[in-house]
Amino acid sequence: MRIKALFIAPYAAMENLIETCRAEEKDLDLQIRVGNLQEGVAIAKQAEAEGVDVIISRGGTAKLIGEAVDIPVVDVHVSGYDMLRVLTLANDFPRKKAIVGFPAITLGAKAIIDLLEIPIDIFTIHDEDETESLLRKLKEEGYQLIMGDVVTFETASRLGLVGILIQSGREAIFDAFQEAKTVSRWMMKNRQEIERLKAVLQVTAGDVMVLAENGQVVYEQWKHFDSRPVPHVGLDHHAFRETAAVRETSHASDAEGRPLKIVKTRVAVENGAYLVCEFSRVHMNSPAEAVLQVKTGTPPLIIHQSEAMDACLSMIDRCLSASRFVLIGPRGAGKELIARYIHNRKFSGEGLLASVQAADMLALEPDEVDAEIKTLHIHALDMMDSSLRAELWRRMDAFQGKGITLIFSMVEEQHLWGAYEDGIVRIHVPALAERKEDIRELVTSFLLYFNQTQGTSAIKMTDKGLALLMDYSWPGNVSELRALLQEAVLLEKGYVIEHALVEQLLQRKGEAAGTISGELLNGTLEQIEKAIIEKVLEQEGFNQTKAAKRLNINRSTLWRKLKD
Numbered sequence: 001m002r003i004k005a006l007f008i009a010p011y012a013a014m015e016n017l018i019e020t021c022r023a024e025e026k027d028l029d030l031q032i033r034v035g036n037l038q039e040g041v042a043i044a045k046q047a048e049a050e051g052v053d054v055i056i057s058r059g060g061t062a063k064l065i066g067e068a069v070d071i072p073v074v075d076v077h078v079s080g081y082d083m084l085r086v087l088t089l090a091n092d093f094p095r096k097k098a099i100v101g102f103p104a105i106t107l108g109a110k111a112i113i114d115l116l117e118i119p120i121d122i123f124t125i126h127d128e129d130e131t132e133s134l135l136r137k138l139k140e141e142g143y144q145l146i147m148g149d150v151v152t153f154e155t156a157s158r159l160g161l162v163g164i165l166i167q168s169g170r171e172a173i174f175d176a177f178q179e180a181k182t183v184s185r186w187m188m189k190n191r192q193e194i195e196r197l198k199a200v201l202q203v204t205a206g207d208v209m210v211l212a213e214n215g216q217v218v219y220e221q222w223k224h225f226d227s228r229p230v231p232h233v234g235l236d237h238h239a240f241r242e243t244a245a246v247r248e249t250s251h252a253s254d255a256e257g258r259p260l261k262i263v264k265t266r267v268a269v270e271n272g273a274y275l276v277c278e279f280s281r282v283h284m285n286s287p288a289e290a291v292l293q294v295k296t297g298t299p300p301l302i303i304h305q306s307e308a309m310d311a312c313l314s315m316i317d318r319c320l321s322a323s324r325f326v327l328i329g330p331r332g333a334g335k336e337l338i339a340r341y342i343h344n345r346k347f348s349g350e351g352l353l354a355s356v357q358a359a360d361m362l363a364l365e366p367d368e369v370d371a372e373i374k375t376l377h378i379h380a381l382d383m384m385d386s387s388l389r390a391e392l393w394r395r396m397d398a399f400q401g402k403g404i405t406l407i408f409s410m411v412e413e414q415h416l417w418g419a420y421e422d423g424i425v426r427i428h429v430p431a432l433a434e435r436k437e438d439i440r441e442l443v444t445s446f447l448l449y450f451n452q453t454q455g456t457s458a459i460k461m462t463d464k465g466l467a468l469l470m471d472y473s474w475p476g477n478v479s480e481l482r483a484l485l486q487e488a489v490l491l492e493k494g495y496v497i498e499h500a501l502v503e504q505l506l507q508r509k510g511e512a513a514g515t516i517s518g519e520l521l522n523g524t525l526e527q528i529e530k531a532i533i534e535k536v537l538e539q540e541g542f543n544q545t546k547a548a549k550r551l552n553i554n555r556s557t558l559w560r561k562l563k564d
């Protein structure tokens with residue numbers, strides 16, 4: 001394959017010589033253009049975009065092009081022959097002479113001048129901007145002939161000095177051709193190697209993204225995702241430290257809230273470290289997918305000012321080594337939250353928790369549960385038919401055998417088959433009526449939540465309003481309190497919820513068939529749906545079966561919509 005090369009000659013006189021050399025060059029498909037400095041850079045950028053493999057140029061122009069493009073740039077060196085030619089040309093000139101240029105020119109010149117004892121002075125510059133002031137000074141000192149590269153030559157001519165351009169001869173041009181071929185072959189070999197590795201990655205690796213230490217994505221490949229599933233991976237700089245774990249697993253949610261597993265591996269290479277992030281979906285079993293809610297491992301905020309709640313959490317902390325728990329507590333008391341607490345404490349935030357209705361567990365095979373799922377929270381055990389419950393209990397060993405922690409929850413204390421076996425930790429989740437000290441903080445945290453997520457204005461409740469909440473019996477527990485506050489923040493347009501509004505909402509509860517207020521129809525479709533379900537649930541005395549029946553949806557759907 002011929003190498004596509006572009007020669008950008010910084011001065012026009014070079015073009016003819018390159019033309020003649022090109023006739024003897026077989027391996028390069030060589031184009032020639034003339035352009036000095038920025039003009040040359042513009043030509044080079046366009047050539048790069050058109051797929052040129054290598055650029056050849058000279059001196060300052062080659063340097064500027066090298067900084068502007070990502071393909072190799074070969075600099076035509078000033079050879080000893082070039083120097084001899086120009087010195088011979090200047091030798092017969094009977095005036096004060098100087099060579100001015102970058103070290104690349106002046107070092108070689110000095111060697112020849114010293115050897116041949118030629119009366120020419122040498123001045124080295126390190127920046128093009130130095131040229132003019134130096135030449136002006138030399139002119140004042142009586143120099144009349146100045147030798148150098150294009151800029152020196154042009155400046156000297158402009159200042160009325162005799163300028164001689166050190167031109168490149170055939171040897172330098174052939175040397176540059178040779179270097180261009182060597183560099184391009186090496187580049188092509190590397191490019192092929194990269195393509196080969198990419199092909200191997202396509203076959204062997206899945207969905208992967210490579211990050212540099214500054215968090216920049218340097219490579220990505222998506223096979224099962226249409227595009228990057230999370231906008232950016234939280235880059236923990238410890239990941240790049242020598243001492244950090246070489247491989248770690250974390251979880252995240254995609255834009256639709258579906259759980260993802262991310263395995264990060266630190267790879268050290270010569271010029272630094274990279275983080276290879278492999279992405280995969282956490283599989284839910286297909287038939288029961290809708291009822292298996294998988295949660296990523298963020299620790300839940302549990303408000304527990306009360307002794308009752310404190311006792312509940314300390315009991316859990318003492319029994320973390322167990323792998324079967326039964327949570328007993330009224331509807332809306334926080335059993336799901338406690339299940340997440342157990343999971344987080346047991347697995348230190350690693351692995352996932354999945355929530356599933358007890359009835360749906362019968363359709364779930366242990367092998368269908370993704371290895372990332374470490375805890376199953378099985379709801380509404382007491383709403384299951386006792387014969388099915390016995391069957392469910394028998395199947396549980398298989399799940400436990402896979403290292404899964406099982407957390408059952410039920411509303412009422414019942415004599416459940418197996419529930420009194422050794423090794424099963426029974427935890428009573430207190431009703432809100434038993435822990436009214438928590439109400440104040442719960443109110444604050446829900447007001448904050450609605451303010452942050454729905455932009456509602458109320459951020460405080462008066463003490464008189466809170467006192468009314470303290471007097472109420474809360475049959476629907478924290479869920480009911482949350483629903484009441486949701487309604488209050490929609491009705492309250494100011495910053496403070498007064499006791500009159502609380503009174504009005506509590507009174508409405510007393511009325512047998514409360515109506516759905518227009519305010520509940522604010523928000524997104526999902527929020528309105530949830531508000532209506534909560535209202536119906538409240539009217540049905542927080543009995544999920546009755547509420548589901550009235551709404552003509554099955555209990556799993558009702559439960560899922562409440563938990564979303």
Ligand SMILES: Nc1ncnc2c1ncn2[C@@H]1O[C@H](COP(=O)(O)OP(=O)(O)OP(=O)(O)O)[C@@H](O)[C@H]1O
Pocket residue numbers: 301302303304329330331332333334335336337338442478479482
């Ligand atoms: N101690 C608490 N701190 C903060 N929020 C709480 C607390 N207890 C419950 N909640 C909130 O109250 C609501 C109901 O809690 P959760 O869903 O855990 O109850 P549950 O007992 O599982 O209900 P159900 O029996 O109806 O399924 C949730 O929004 C939960 O976040």
